[in-house]
Amino acid sequence: MSAQSKSVNHELILAARQGLIPVRERAWLGGFGNMLRKELGQWWGTRMGWVQTLIWVLILNGISTIVALTDSLPPNALLQSVVQTFLPMSVGIIGLGTVITVQGAIVGEKQLGTAAWAISKPVSRSAFILAKTLAYAVGFFVAAILIPSALFFVTVRALIPVQLPLVPFLYGVGIVIVGQLFYLTLTLMLGTFFNSRGPIAGIGIGFFMAGLLLKSFIPQQVLIATPWPLPEIAAGLALGSELPAIWPVPVAATAIWIVVMTIAALWRFGREEF
Amino acid sequence: MSTSNGHVIHTQELSKSYQGVNALQGLNLQVPKNSIYGFLGPNGAGKSTTIKMLLGLTRPTAGKALIFGKDITRESLAVRRKVGYLAQDPRYYGHMTARQTLRYTARFFYSGPKDLIEARIEEMLALVGLDDKADRPIKGFSGGERQRLGIAQAEVNYPDLLILDEPAAALDPMGRRDVLEVMEKLRKYTTIFYSTHILDDVQRVSDRVAILNHGRLVAEAPIEELLNGNGSAPVYSVTIKGDASQAQKRVAGQAWVQALTAEAKDGLTTWQVSVNEEEAAEDQMLCLILEDRNLRVKSFGRKTHNLEEVFVSMVGEEKSK
Numbered sequence: 001m002s003a004q005s006k007s008v009n010h011e012l013i014l015a016a017r018q019g020l021i022p023v024r025e026r027a028w029l030g031g032f033g034n035m036l037r038k039e040l041g042q043w044w045g046t047r048m049g050w051v052q053t054l055i056w057v058l059i060l061n062g063i064s065t066i067v068a069l070t071d072s073l074p075p076n077a078l079l080q081s082v083v084q085t086f087l088p089m090s091v092g093i094i095g096l097g098t099v100i101t102v103q104g105a106i107v108g109e110k111q112l113g114t115a116a117w118a119i120s121k122p123v124s125r126s127a128f129i130l131a132k133t134l135a136y137a138v139g140f141f142v143a144a145i146l147i148p149s150a151l152f153f154v155t156v157r158a159l160i161p162v163q164l165p166l167v168p169f170l171y172g173v174g175i176v177i178v179g180q181l182f183y184l185t186l187t188l189m190l191g192t193f194f195n196s197r198g199p200i201a202g203i204g205i206g207f208f209m210a211g212l213l214l215k216s217f218i219p220q221q222v223l224i225a226t227p228w229p230l231p232e233i234a235a236g237l238a239l240g241s242e243l244p245a246i247w248p249v250p251v252a253a254t255a256i257w258i259v260v261m262t263i264a265a266l267w268r269f270g271r272e273e274f
Numbered sequence: 275m276s277t278s279n280g281h282v283i284h285t286q287e288l289s290k291s292y293q294g295v296n297a298l299q300g301l302n303l304q305v306p307k308n309s310i311y312g313f314l315g316p317n318g319a320g321k322s323t324t325i326k327m328l329l330g331l332t333r334p335t336a337g338k339a340l341i342f343g344k345d346i347t348r349e350s351l352a353v354r355r356k357v358g359y360l361a362q363d364p365r366y367y368g369h370m371t372a373r374q375t376l377r378y379t380a381r382f383f384y385s386g387p388k389d390l391i392e393a394r395i396e397e398m399l400a401l402v403g404l405d406d407k408a409d410r411p412i413k414g415f416s417g418g419e420r421q422r423l424g425i426a427q428a429e430v431n432y433p434d435l436l437i438l439d440e441p442a443a444a445l446d447p448m449g450r451r452d453v454l455e456v457m458e459k460l461r462k463y464t465t466i467f468y469s470t471h472i473l474d475d476v477q478r479v480s481d482r483v484a485i486l487n488h489g490r491l492v493a494e495a496p497i498e499e500l501l502n503g504n505g506s507a508p509v510y511s512v513t514i515k516g517d518a519s520q521a522q523k524r525v526a527g528q529a530w531v532q533a534l535t536a537e538a539k540d541g542l543t544t545w546q547v548s549v550n551e552e553e554a555a556e557d558q559m560l561c562l563i564l565e566d567r568n569l570r571v572k573s574f575g576r577k578t579h580n581l582e583e584v585f586v587s588m589v590g591e592e593k594s595k
Contacts, residue, residue: 023384114365123382274332
């Protein structure tokens with residue numbers, strides 16, 4: 001440091017901060033813009049976003065294309081089969097992938113000390129959580145939902161002579177988004193409560209597996225308060241099939257869970273001692 | 275800059291306990307503007323806990339603290355806008371380069387203009403000697419390089435208060451010297467509050483010192499005062515050649531002498547004379563000794579301590595309580 005520091009005119013360096021424009025943000029969202037830019041940069045300024053996109057395209061589009069090419073069904077039945085593969089699989093596997101990818105998002109920063117470093121700057125704790133939530137939501141939306149869904153739509157149109165209507169398909173994609181946000185906010189919330197990845201992955205994956213294993217056995221009144229019926233709802237909406245009248249309830253309940261878990265994450269992280 | 279009675283940091287009975295264990299007990303500190311304030315203590319004394327509370331990273335369990343007159347709990351964000359902080363073991367995002375880290379830090383404080391922010395980043399990189407490594411990912415940095423980056427990111431926002439937790443701990447002697455030089459230069463522009471256990475560094479650059487032990491403040495004073503005995507009676511040390519027994523009686527009989535101890539070794543006698551009037555001691559002591567024509571004074575001066583002695587004696591006293 002000494003050689004370089006000699007060449008530097010400290011008087012100039014340390015002089016006033018003329019001309020710089022101070023950041024003006026509301027206290028509870030202080031630092032949000034900068035945090036969000038950094039989080040999105042981590043997705044799209046590194047290989048992470050493109051690797052995620054490649055993985056999801058290979059899994060979701062790969063499997064659904066194989067189904068489209070190998071099932072020897074009449075066009076309408078084939079369309080139904082392909083949509084019933086793609087959308088429920090998207091809700092499930094993207095949820096699982098979210099837990100695996102996001103499990104270290106908060107805990108990793110707590111363990112490494114970067115969370116404490118960021119919070120020592122004019123960054124509100126709410127901004128820290130909300131920037132992560134938004135960046136991961138956008139990242140997963142683009143890499144795991146938007147690009148694979150667009151490719152799926154184009155592929156289906158190319159391979160199956162029966163048209164898949166766009167608007168109902170978008171409703172189905174909307175349900176995939178709701179499911180992904182559920183697992184995202186669940187994992188982030190767990191990250192604020194725990195200090196190691198084990199319980200976060202365990203609870204997140206456990207909840208997902210419980211949906212697969214217990215869905216048929218638990219009472220309807222409990223089931224509709226969970227995101228577990230979302231895969232069937234997504235496929236049903238996209239195909240215009242008849243759904244049980246209560247189908248909006250699991251969607252609304254999941255949306256409420258998303259809000260509740262975000263509030264819980266904000267509350268817990270606000271009390272974190274670094 | 276608003277301050278609390280002219281103090282940049284003002285704590286009142288600031289306390290922190292973790293699950294019944296008192297990490298900090300009733301800390302009262304006043305850090306003057308533009309001072310370099312050394313915050314000393316052995317490991318586990320509560321230094322980092324105090325710093326974390328000042329930055330809003332942890333909450334006090336009792337008491338309060340003001341920085342620039344703003345409450346550290348209720349107005350933490352406003353406080354952090356004026357502060358630069360270097361953690362004890364600084365960690366950054368490994369995928370970012372040093373330049374990106376400084377840019378990220380600067381953008382918490384300034385929204386533009388871009389060219390001025392970039393110029394400031396360049397200046398900081400040069401200041402800490404990382405300009406040749408500015409575009410390498412941090413994950414390959416050594417501990418010393420991370421520390422230098424830490425100093426740059428702490429200073430990038432022109433802070434009015436710089437809080438440094440063990441700033442020189444991970445540096446080699448040259449690096450330490452450079453950090454101390456930077457701190458001395460920054461004094462004109464900012465107040466520096468830093469914790470350390472490297473006592474030589476404290477003695478070199480600090481104006482004021484606080485010593486913490488087991489979560490309690492055991493001393494707080496300007497460095498000179500601490501080295502001169504921190505309010506206790508001044509002690510003069512005299513080394514005499516020859517038989518000093520008569521002179522000892524003369525000096526010990528003076529009203530301004532509180533105590534006199536003598537130790538003879540190799541034909542020399544060394545006195546430690548504690549006095550209650552410095553002027554009288556300096557005016558009269560030598561004359562009283564030299565009344566005896568056979569005596570020769572080899573050395574005379576007010577006894578000063580080095581910080582290590584002060585630190586060890588204070589921390590040791592606490593331990594024995």
